[in-house]
Amino acid sequence: MIGTFDYVRVGSIKEGCELLAARNGGAVALAGGTDLLVSIRNTGRSPDLLVDFKDVAQLNRLVTDNDAGAMIGACVPLNVIADNTVINDRFTALAAAARSVGSYQVRNRATLGGNIANASPAADTAPALLVLGASVNVTGKDGTRKIPIDKLFTGVKKTSLRAGEVITDISLPPVGSRARSAFLKKQRVKGHDLAIINMAVSYDPDAEALRVAIGSCAVTPILLPPVNLSENEPIDELAERLNDIAQAAISPIDDIRASAVYRLGLVPVLLSDLLSVLLAPEGGAR
Amino acid sequence: MKLHEITLAVNGTRETLSVPAGMTLLELLREKLYLTGPKEGCGAGECGSCTVLLDGRPVTSCLVLAVETDGREVRTIEGEATDGQLSALQQAFIDAGAIQCGFCTPGMVMSARALLERNPHPSDDEIKEAIAGNLCRCTGYESIIAAVRLAAEGREK
Amino acid sequence: MSATKYVGQSVPREDAIPKVTGTAMFVHDMSLPGMLHAATVKSPHAAARIVSIAVEAARALRGVRAVLTGDDLDYRLGLYVQDKSILARERVRYQGEPVVAIAADTLEIARAACDLVEVEYEVQDPVLDPREAMEPGAPLVHPDLHTYSYMKGVFSPKPHTNIAHQQKIRKGNVEAGLAASEVVVQEHFYNPPAPHVPLETHAVIAHALPGEHMEIYTSAQSPYTVRNLLCHSFDLPHANVRVHVPYVGGGFGGKAGIQLEPLAYCLSKAAGGKPVKIVATREEEFGTLPxxxxxxxxxxxxxxxxxxxxxxxxxxxxxxxxxxxxxxxxxxxxxxxxxxxxxxxxxxxxxxxxxxxxxxxxxxxxxxxxxxxxxxxxxxxxxxxxxxxxxxxxxxxxxxxxxxxxxxxxxxxxxxxxxxxxxxxxxxxxxxxxxxxxxxxxxxxxxxxxxxxxxxxxPTYTSCSAIIKLNEDGSADILISGVDMGQGTYTALRQIAADELKLQIERVHMTWECDTAFSPYDWQTVASRFTFMGGNAVIDASRDALRQIKQVAGMALRAAPEHIVCEDGAAYVDNHPDQRVPYEKFALGYTFENGNSVGGPIIGRGRYIAQGLxxxxxxxxxxxxxxxxxxxxxxxxxxxxxxxxxxxxxxxxxxxxxxxxxxxxxxxxxxxxxxxxxxxxxxxxxxxxxxxxxxxxxxxxxxxxxxxxxxxxxxxxxxxxxxxxxxxxxxxxxxxxxxxxxxxxxxxxxxxxxxxxxxxxxxxxxxxxxxxxxxxxxx
Missing domain, CATH: 3.30.365.10 (Aldehyde oxidase/xanthine dehydrogenase, molybdopterin binding domain)
Structure with missing residues (x-):
């Protein structure tokens, strides 16, 4: 027995939200359970009720559209995202990030909604969603609202979700036809490990837009402020400029996986590798 | 404690049971159905010894609640051999020398089984990715990778 | 001597089939009727004096069958230095050390009861660096070290220090050697402590039986060492203790001695003789077990x-x-x-x-x-x-x-x-x-x-023994009590026996559960010595059986034993290879046409003891x-x-x-x-x-x-x-x-x-x- 909780499987968001509201904090939303159940096991602290939203059809949708972007239900397993052709082609950073979470077995259970609701500073999908400008659709007893992803994370395992609110979908705005994104992660072992640092970069040559997000280097994943791209700036100079911005924006700590010093040292390497992937097709300089 | 009645198919057999919400699928299999092939190596989804197939997809059954499997289909190592005949995959594990202490073997075979069903001709990197969530302390993995490759090659013939 | 038929060949392991089908039974998988489950309260401190332990609330919980603290268990254990209690007494010496143990109807109840235990500690300064621990005046981990018994002549615990043993090696004159050197390297190196991480954590079932008997099922590398140490710890005759070792999910040395067995036995005894199972959690495997x-x-x-x-x-x-x-x-x-x-x-x-x-x-x-x-x-x-x-x-x-x-x-x-x-x-x-x-x-x-x-x-006197018994059908079973926990020794021993017994390997079988009641003595499955010593014991046992085979075959064929040739599970007189008598004709004794019988069940016995150490x-x-x-x-x-x-x-x-x-x-x-x-x-x-x-x-x-x-x-x-x-x-x-x-x-x-x-x-x-x-x- 992993805990003393009771369990309800709900058929609609409304039903689930009403239950969460009625139990007044004693009930917790269950998606894949790969973080929640481990936390219950490790702490021995069991909620009264787990409300399983996985049967709700809306939460299992993965809709992609070249014009409209993508809409990913909160309960879509990470492997489904990692294997989706459109996500791989258009939202490459998210596919790569989804693929780097846990193990294959875990990714069959772990969901995108759960990965961000858990709000680990090291959540792999977070930097990808940040550079892709995702927004998070949430529903609570007071109705629905949209939270821009960069306003979701407020601290270690803390989000701006209100009590009783659940994530229903994550929407990704459409990306330009030449836009690209990529994700990289450094970890202790190559299989099944949390990130020492993870990073995503998106780049749209037509919009002159470049976004960088870094995980596991502060209390929340960090989206760097936008940079102005100057004409014909060599990649290494751009990487250096971004590194200066990043070093000022992040505040990593020493933990069991790595020291702050090492994390800071990996930032320019990841930046350089990601920029090379994204910008090099254009000849090394923009 | 409140019990939930669930009905699921385990290795093709329909089972109806009453389970508490806090019971994991692994506990259901081992303690209620006496299918002790799946093992608990950590209880936290880290080692893969408890891997079974849920609707054809490998999962760590220590992190699945039994109540979540109502109406679903579960396959364990006990369903891998048919009529007392080892599957080609099981035989490949033996032929490639991929078994030592045997504690990780049931989970490892199930991960490999799912891989071969979704990708009959995996590359070595794809095999490694598929079994990276199954820890083995004895073999150093090389012979396990060889076993999966052998099973995939055998399929071509 | 003809070339070997099986030794040197890649014979597949006999244990592969149960393992690949999930039918191989580990202690993890076993249960006995009425079996209880146990959990422990562990020290949150590296060094502390135990001021008080309150277990009343835990004892009162429904389903709790036994609650033990260190004061209930006046035993001191240890392989070489007897320095360890079954549960901490008076002081805790590392974070994770078990202080209270509880057996209950279910693991959940045992854990819930553990949460109700209150232990008051007086936290002390730990000594963590062994180099500092050697300094005079360092806090003593074992202030009573001078009173402990230990294996004399081999080890040398130093009273009133933290030094459990000092081994000296002296050869030649090192100072003169250094003086004569062109290059002198002086360096410091460090290895951290590291866990074994077998995929199967330690698991044991103990059953305390009437008349001070006990039965133990354990994931251990050394059945006889488990038995011997249990007998010494509890002052019991060896015949009172029976240790079963089924399949073991990796050992790597971590399961070489005894760990959870004494505690499980004491809990079983305290619970009125109900069997008690303890399975280490992965976290206990890292932080409580060595x-x-x-x-x-x-x-x-x-x-x-x-x-x-x-x-x-x-x-x-x-x-x-x-x-x-x-x-x-x-x-x-x-x-x-x-x-x-x-x-x-x-x-x-x-x-x-x-x-x-x-x-x-x-x-x-x-x-x-x-x-x-x-x-x-x-x-x-x-x-x-x-x-x-x-x-x-x-x-x-x-x-x-x-x-x-x-x-x-x-x-x-x-x-x-x-x-x-x-x-x-x-x-x-x-x-x-x-x-x-x-x-x-x-x-x-x-x-x-x-x-x-x-x-x-x-030890200089390390030994091993093997028994080979022939079955009705002429096949052979090998009993030995070294454990095959995946390293493959049993397959090698089987190959040796098949060659030595002149028997087809399909007809030679290892007995996969070691049981001190049936499997003959072996010291321990450690030290990369099982193939060597077990191999020699199996050769000895096979030759003993083969001698008996030739003797009875000689009677059956009316020839002197030295003229009997054995091959593929059959015997013949050397110049008549076409007139073969298969082993099954005389494995239990040979019966002539008129009913007269000779021989009797063939049992080979073999042994080996370390030579010259x-x-x-x-x-x-x-x-x-x-x-x-x-x-x-x-x-x-x-x-x-x-x-x-x-x-x-x-x-x-x-x-x-x-x-x-x-x-x-x-x-x-x-x-x-x-x-x-x-x-x-x-x-x-x-x-x-x-x-x-x-x-x-x-x-x-x-x-x-x-x-x-x-x-x-x-x-x-x-x-x-x-x-x-x-x-x-x-x-x-x-x-x-x-x-x-x-x-x-x-x-x-x-x-x-x-x-x-x-x-x-x-x-x-x-x-x-x-x-x-x-x-x-x-x-």
């Missing part, structure tokens, strides 16, 4: 102008943790093997095993040799480098050869095996001397090589500790990303002088597995503690072991076969050896790649990154 000891090594190595080792002075300080367990013997073995497979004319080693307030140490695959070879092989590399000699040539110049004398005074003979051939084979396979250059400016390659040796660390002199360490030495060498090519410190093992080559490879596939498997386990120790494994002695990485989330994606790009296994004169078919043990010099080979390759010396394990990407950056900042 690990490999940490080691600080201070080496002074002197080498002459022409590259010959002239002197070696070493101080080994082992971090025993809270209890001595196997640790004192690791310190002893590390000392007598502490010069590596080299000819060292002047040697002075002090090996101290020191108590600290950390989880205690025990045997771990390699038994101190990975730790010792880390220092020795790094020092050899540094010496060669200072001399501007090729490190391979330097090793070839100094490696032990026939006629040399070891540091304990043993003369090397041609039957000892050939470390030089192992080094040569590795160098050749590695294309030694040829540097790989890469086009990627951020990547560099390096090659490294290291030698190794290890002998079984075992002596205790080591306590002052000089001189003596014969080794039944045999297995020599080897390992070499690697690594690729380093100089920006991140990440390394990739491009190639990993291992050569071992196995004497005789009994089963090539199994031997290869064993080596690859050991190499990857060694890579774990090299690259990221090791327990870490905070300043108060709290374990920081006691879970799979925080402590990683290699996954399928972390293995070398290429590995190669080479076996040299210099027959061991007293080995079964010339074989030596090779189980532990593949781990031993992986760390030193990788660090030597890193030096080749980067010009940086690494003296501390593990070689995490961060450690390498920092070293590269410090180097750059220095220059």
């Amino acid at each position: 690990s490999r000891q940490g080691l600080h090594t201070d080496i002074i190595l002197g080498v002459t102008k022409d590259g010959k080792i002239s002197a070696l002075k070493v101080k080994y300080v082992w971090d025993a943790g809270a209890y001595a367990d196997y640790g004192v013997n690791v310190g002893r073995a590390g000392a007598y093997a502490g010069a590596g497979p080299y000819n060292v004319p002047n040697c002075h080693i002090d090996s101290f095993v020191v108590y600290t307030n950390k989880v205690f140490g025990t045997a771990y695959r390699g038994f101190g040799h990975l730790e010792v070879m880390w220092g020795v092989e790094r020092a050899m590399e540094i010496a060669a480098c200072k001399l501007k000699m090729d490190p391979y040539e330097f090793r070839m110049l100094n490696v032990l050869r026939a006629g040399d004398r070891t540091i304990t005074g043993e003369t090397i003979t041609p039957g000892h095996g050939r470390p030089d051939k192992c080094l040569e084979a590795v160098a050749q396979a590695l294309d030694w001397g040829k540097k790989t250059t890469l086009s990627d400016p951020n990547k560099v390659r390096g090659k490294g090589i290291a030698a190794l040796h290890k002998a079984p660390a075992m 002596t205790n080591l002199d306590l002052e000089t360490g001189q003596g014969l500790p080794a039944q045999f030495w297995t020599y080897g060498a390992q070499g690697t090519e690594v690729e380093v990303d100089t920006r991140t410190g990440e390394i990739e093992i491009v190639d990993m080559i291992t050569a071992l002088d196995a004497g005789k490879v009994l089963n090539p596939v199994l031997a290869r498997e064993q080596v690859i597995g050991g190499v990857v386990q060694g890579l774990g120790s090299t690259l990221f494994e090791g327990l870490r503690f905070d300043d108060e002695g709290h374990l920081l990485n006691g879970s799979f989330t925080d402590h990683k072991i290699p996954t399928a994606k972390d293995i070398p790009r290429h590995t190669q296994q080479i076996f040299i076969e210099t027959p061991q004169p007293d080995g079964p078919y010339g074989a030596r043990g090779i189980a532990e050896h593949p781990m031993i010099s992986v760390p030193s080979a990788v660090a030597n390759a890193l030096y080749d790649a980067l010009g940086i010396d690494f003296n501390t394990l593990p070689l995490t990407s961060e450690r390498i990154y920092r070293a590269i950056h410090e180097e750059r900042n220095d220059s």
Whole structure:
């Protein structure tokens, strides 16, 4: 027995939200359970009720559209995202990030909604969603609202979700036809490990837009402020400029996986590798 | 404690049971159905010894609640051999020398089984990715990778 | 003598079918009627006095059947030094030490009851660094050490200190040797404590029976040692204790002695004789059950102008943790093997095993040799480098050869095996001397090589026995009580028996559950000695059975036994191979046509005892500790990303002088597995503690072991076969050896790649990154 909780499987968001509201904090939303159940096991602290939203059809949708972007239900397993052709082609950073979470077995259970609701500073999908400008659709007893992803994370395992609110979908705005994104992660072992640092970069040559997000280097994943791209700036100079911005924006700590010093040292390497992937097709300089 | 009645198919057999919400699928299999092939190596989804197939997809059954499997289909190592005949995959594990202490073997075979069903001709990197969530302390993995490759090659013939 | 039919062939394991079908039964899978489940309350402090324990609320919980504290259990246990209580008494000595144990109807109730226990502690300053623990005035982990009993003549706990054992090795005159040296290397090396991480955690079921009897089902490596220690602990006759060992999910030394068995028995007794099961959680496996000891090594190595080792002075300080367990013997073995497979004319080693307030140490695959070879092989590399000699040539110049004398005074003979051939084979396979250059400016390659040796660390009187019984159908069952926990020994023994009994291998079976009531005595399944000693015992038992076979066949065929030839499970008179009598005709006795019967059930008995070993002199360490030495060498090519410190093992080559490879596939498997386990120790494994002695990485989330994606790009296994004169078919043990010099080979390759010396394990990407950056900042 992993805990003393009771369990309800709900058929609609409304039903689930009403239950969460009625139990007044004693009930917790269950998606894949790969973080929640481990936390219950490790702490021995069991909620009264787990409300399983996985049967709700809306939460299992993965809709992609070249014009409209993508809409990913909160309960879509990470492997489904990692294997989706459109996500791989258009939202490459998210596919790569989804693929780097846990193990294959875990990714069959772990969901995108759960990965961000858990709000680990090291959540792999977070930097990808940040550079892709995702927004998070949430529903609570007071109705629905949209939270821009960069306003979701407020601290270690803390989000701006209100009590009783659940994530229903994550929407990704459409990306330009030449836009690209990529994700990289450094970890202790190559299989099944949390990130020492993870990073995503998106780049749209037509919009002159470049976004960088870094995980596991502060209390929340960090989206760097936008940079102005100057004409014909060599990649290494751009990487250096971004590194200066990043070093000022992040505040990593020493933990069991790595020291702050090492994390800071990996930032320019990841930046350089990601920029090379994204910008090099254009000849090394923009 | 409140019990939930669930009905699921385990290795093709329909089972109806009453389970508490806090019971994991692994506990259901081992303690209620006496299918002790799946093992608990950590209880936290880290080692893969408890891997079974849920609707054809490998999962760590220590992190699945039994109540979540109502109406679903579960396959364990006990369903891998048919009529007392080892599957080609099981035989490949033996032929490639991929078994030592045997504690990780049931989970490892199930991960490999799912891989071969979704990708009959995996590359070595794809095999490694598929079994990276199954820890083995004895073999150093090389012979396990060889076993999966052998099973995939055998399929071509 | 005709060539063997099975020995030397890759016969598949008999245990593969139950394991691949999930039907192999481990203790984890077993239950008995009425069985209770147990959990423990563990110390949150590394060092504290227990002020009070309140268990009333726990006892009152419905479903709780037994609650025990240290004061209920007036026993002192220990393999070599009796320093451990079953539950902590008066004080706790490491975080994670069990203080209260509860057996209940379900595991959930037992855990809930544990949460109701209140323990008041008076926290004390822990002593965590074994070097500080040796200083006068250091807090004592065992203030009563002087009152403990211990194995005299072998170990030497020092009263009123934290020193559990000091092993001395003295050969020649080390100061004179150093004075005569051209180059002197003086370095400090460190290995952290490291966990075994078998996939099956420790599990036991104990059943206390009327009349002070007990039945134990345990995931242990050594059924008879479990029985013997239980009998000594509880002062019971050996006949009262029966130990069953079914399939074991990996041991690696962590299951060599006894751990949870006494507690399970006491709980069962306290619960009125209901069987009690204890299964360690993964976190308990990391933080409560023992690990490999940490080691600080201070080496002074002197080498002459022409590259010959002239002197070696070493101080080994082992971090025993809270209890001595196997640790004192690791310190002893590390000392007598502490010069590596080299000819060292002047040697002075002090090996101290020191108590600290950390989880205690025990045997771990390699038994101190990975730790010792880390220092020795790094020092050899540094010496060669200072001399501007090729490190391979330097090793070839100094490696032990026939006629040399070891540091304990043993003369090397041609039957000892050939470390030089192992080094040569590795160098050749590695294309030694040829540097790989890469086009990627951020990547560099390096090659490294290291030698190794290890002998079984075992008492002088270590023995083993085997029984072979013939069945009605002429097949044979082999009973032995060494455990096959995956290493494959049973398959090798089966091959030996089939050849010796002249019986088809399909008709020879190992008995897979060891049971002290039926399986004949074996000391322990440790030390890479089971194939050697078990092999010799099985040969002896087979020949005993074959003698009986020939005797009864002779009567059946009316010929003298010496004229009987056996082949494929049948006997015939030497000049009449066409008139065969199959074994089933006389396995239980032969019956003539008129009904007269002769012979009787055939049972072969065999035994083997260590030959010629002596205790080591306590002052000089001189003596014969080794039944045999297995020599080897390992070499690697690594690729380093100089920006991140990440390394990739491009190639990993291992050569071992196995004497005789009994089963090539199994031997290869064993080596690859050991190499990857060694890579774990090299690259990221090791327990870490905070300043108060709290374990920081006691879970799979925080402590990683290699996954399928972390293995070398290429590995190669080479076996040299210099027959061991007293080995079964010339074989030596090779189980532990593949781990031993992986760390030193990788660090030597890193030096080749980067010009940086690494003296501390593990070689995490961060450690390498920092070293590269410090180097750059220095220059």
